[in-house]
Amino acid sequence: xxxxxxxxxxxxxxxxxxxxxxxxxxxxxxxxxxxxxxxxxxxxxxxxxxxxxxxxxxxxxxxxxxxxxxxxxxxxxxxxxxxxxxxxxxxxxxxxxxxxxxxxxxxxxxxxxxxxxxxxxxxxxxxxxxxxxxxxxxxxxxxxxxxxxxxxxxxxxxxxxxxxxxxxxxxxxxxxxxxxxxxxxxxxxxxxxxxxxxxxxxxxxxxxxxxxxxxxxxxxxxxxxxxxxxxxxxxxxxxxxxxxxxxxxxxxxxxxxxxx
Numbered sequence: 428x429x430x431x432x433x434x435x436x437x438x439x440x441x442x443x444x445x446x447x448x449x450x451x452x453x454x455x456x457x458x459x460x461x462x463x464x465x466x467x468x469x470x471x472x473x474x475x476x477x478x479x480x481x482x483x484x485x486x487x488x489x490x491x492x493x494x495x496x497x498x499x500x501x502x503x504x505x506x507x508x509x510x511x512x513x514x515x516x517x518x519x520x521x522x523x524x525x526x527x528x529x530x531x532x533x534x535x536x537x538x539x540x541x542x543x544x545x546x547x548x549x550x551x552x553x554x555x556x557x558x559x560x561x562x563x564x565x566x567x568x569x570x571x572x573x574x575x576x577x578x579x580x581x582x583x584x585x586x587x588x589x590x591x592x593x594x595x596x597x598x599x600x601x602x603x604x605x606x607x608x609x610x611x612x613x614x615x616x617x618x619x620x621x622x623x624x625x626x627x628x629x630x631x632x633x634x635x636x637x638x639x640x641x642x643x644x645x646x647x648x649x650x651x652x653x654x655x656x657x658x659x660x661x662x663x664x665x666x667x668x669x670x671x672x673x674x675x676x677x678x679x680x681x682x683x684x685x686x687x
Contacts (some may be wrong), residue, residue: 456525456660457501466498466505469524471512473604474577475629476684477530477650487687489680490528493547493652496676497526497667511603513579516540519653525660527653530623532581542656544664546649547677552582553627554641555609555620563619565643570595575608575617577601582621585645605630613637621645625685 460466470490472478478488486507498505508524519527520540530550533543556563563572574586578601584590586599602608605622609630612620622630624644631640652664671677 456655456658457663460501460503460525460660464503466494466501466503466526467524468494468505468507469510469515469519469527470507470529471515471604472507472509473606474512474530474623474626476625476681476687478528479684487684489548489677489684490530492680492684493668493671493677494526494528496671497664500663500667512577516653519655522655525654525658526664530626530650531653532648533651534581534584537653540656541653542658542661544652544654544661545668546651547668547672548650548681550648550650551624551644552585552621552646552648553624553644555612555622555627555631555638556618556641557612558637558639560619560639563641566591566594566645569619571597572618573598573600573616575600575602575611575620577605577608577622578603580623581646581648582623586621590646609634609638625681629685 468491470478470486472480472486472488474488476488477490478486481487486509491507494507495505510518512529515527515529515531516537517540518524527541531537533546554563562568569586574596576582576586576599581590583599583601586596588594588596600608600611600617602611605620605626608620608622611617613634627640631638652668654661654664
């Protein structure tokens with residue numbers, strides 16, 4: 428019995444030491460941000476008005492301004508890292524950034540790797556078609572069509588039949604961003620593009636006389652900020668978002684960047 432007790436005690440001691448090692452070996456986000464003096468935001472800068480390249484090549488947008496407000500709250504600089512949208516969640520989970528702000532919808536598979544803030548913007552998926560197209564009006568018209576999407580987005584899931592069922596799409600063409608997808612559409616490489624509401628409106632405005640927006644939305648969804656699992660930055664992020672929602676700042680930012 429004494430031997431068993433000693434062995435059990437040893438197992439417990441080893442487990443506690445391992446837990447202590449892990450907790451000490453992984454710095455909290457707040458500690459890491461404090462030591463580095465910067466908040467690292469991961470995004471994909473081809474999603475206007477939320478993130479895009481300004482005239483001087485700097486990354487601008489609604490999400491950038493939101494992240495800047497969070498950085499100001501923490502008293503640190505903001506560093507914005509531009510990358511492919513499809514790799515953002517994995518990069519964040521691997522510790523390559525503190526937050527991901529990229530017009531991102533909360534999805535079950537993403538929740539397996541990261542946590543999300545409160546939702547701060549409501550959006551929807553829309554179809555963009557050539558200006559002379561009159562036979563694509565609803566989701567039922569997707570059957571047999573070649574659809575362009577930004578890889579890894581809700582539009583990708585919708586066209587692939589993973590969001591609201593299979594609509595019989597003939598082919599899904601995946602691009603790094605919505606701008607590339609719309610360029611392919613303008614060049615006749617696909618029949619339509621599915622993309623979030625405000626980027627869709629921006630793209631159509633920039634392609635006046637070439638592309639148009641189909642009136643009917645395909646989905647309703649909300650954007651949130653992604654963070655590492657159990658990140659201690661969540662309270663700061665949520666508090667700042669709620670403040671910006673309540674005082675109308677986010678609506679002002681949307682108007683500001685939509686009018687550019």
